[in-house]
Amino acid sequence: MLGLTVPTDPRWAKLAVDHLDAVLVDHAHCELKAAANAISLVARQPDDMPLVRALSALAEEEVAHFRQVLDVLSARGLTLGTPEKDEYAVLLRRAATKLPKRHDEALVGADRLLVGALIEARSAERFQLLARELEVRGESELAPFYQDLFACEARHYRTYVDLAELAALGTVPSPAESRALVRDRLAELAVLEGQLVHDSAATLRAAIHG
Numbered sequence: 001m002l003g004l005t006v007p008t009d010p011r012w013a014k015l016a017v018d019h020l021d022a023v024l025v026d027h028a029h030c031e032l033k034a035a036a037n038a039i040s041l042v043a044r045q046p047d048d049m050p051l052v053r054a055l056s057a058l059a060e061e062e063v064a065h066f067r068q069v070l071d072v073l074s075a076r077g078l079t080l081g082t083p084e085k086d087e088y089a090v091l092l093r094r095a096a097t098k099l100p101k102r103h104d105e106a107l108v109g110a111d112r113l114l115v116g117a118l119i120e121a122r123s124a125e126r127f128q129l130l131a132r133e134l135e136v137r138g139e140s141e142l143a144p145f146y147q148d149l150f151a152c153e154a155r156h157y158r159t160y161v162d163l164a165e166l167a168a169l170g171t172v173p174s175p176a177e178s179r180a181l182v183r184d185r186l187a188e189l190a191v192l193e194g195q196l197v198h199d200s201a202a203t204l205r206a207a208i209h210g
Contacts, residue, residue: 002121002124002125002154002157003117003118003121003157003161003186003187003190004118004121004122004125004190004193004194005190005191005193005194006193006194006195006197006198007125008122008125008126008129008197009201009204011204012126012129012204012210013126013129013130013132013133014133015204015205015206016126016129016130016133016206016210017130017133017134017137017139018206019206020139020142021076021078022206022207023130023206023207023208024069024072024073024076024078025073025078025080025081026083026084026206026207026208026210027069027208028066028069028070028073028080029080029083029084030086030123030208030209031062031063031065031066031069032062032063032066032083033083033086033089034059034062034119034120034123034156035059035060035062035063035066036059037116037119038055038056038058038059038062038116039055039056039059041055041112041113041116042055042056042059044109044112045109045167048166048167050163050166051163051166051167054159054162054163055163058156058159061152061156065149065152068145072142072145084207086209088119088122088196088200088209088210089115089119089209091196092115092118092119092189092192092193092196093112093115095189095192095193095196096111096112096114096115096189096192098192099111099185099188099189101171104171106167106168106169106170106171107168107171107185109167110164110165110167110168110181110182110185111164111185111189113160113161113163113164113167114160114161114164114182114185114186114189115189116156116160117156117157117160117161117164117186118157118186118189118190118193119209120153120154120156120157120160121153121154121157122193122197122209123149123153123208123209124149124150124151124153124154124156124157126208126209127146127147127149127150127153128146128147128150130146131143131144131145131146131147131150134146161182161186164182164185164186165178165179165182166178168181168182
């Protein structure tokens with residue numbers, strides 16, 4: 001689904017709902033980091049107006065999601081607290097540096113967008129798993145919330161891939177070649193992302209990327 005090569009361990013959803021408060025706090029931080037990441041990509045390519053507009057809109061949506069999760073935290077008597085380091089995102093960005101032709105600045109920009117795409121894809125997958133488990137547990141309010149977020153994250157994945165194709169146009173002569181180049185790089189990066197998920201299965205955590 002969404003370019004992922006390795007599914008999340010089935011035990012994750014049960015662990016997440018068993019420790020739902022911790023997952024909700026982690027989710028709030030993930031939304032905040034997602035908004036910050038989109039804005040940081042804007043700052044790296046401020047003259048690319050289609051990218052600036054698309055990522056600004058995406059960042060606004062991430063902030064809106066952050067506020068929605070804050071409302072859930074408040075209703076449950078929880079506070080935001082200090083975020084834990086997201087090792088998954090750190091290792092995925094590091095994995096992107098292993099892709100070929102990283103000396104090309106346009107490809108570096110495209111790869112950063114593809115990292116964002118895969119983070120959104122993994123979040124989408126886990127939100128859907130979480131929605132299903134919440135439904136089983138009778139969490140009638142939170143289950144549809146996470147099902148809606150699944151659709152949003154899936155759309156964000158597509159936005160990042162489309163923007164990566166535009167960024168890669170700086171290295172090839174045609175849109176068709178750009179799509180092929182991005183498809184190949186995304187597939188290679190997805191294999192590396194899948195390895196990260198596989199390696200973390202032994203130490204599952206109650207976190208969105210745990």
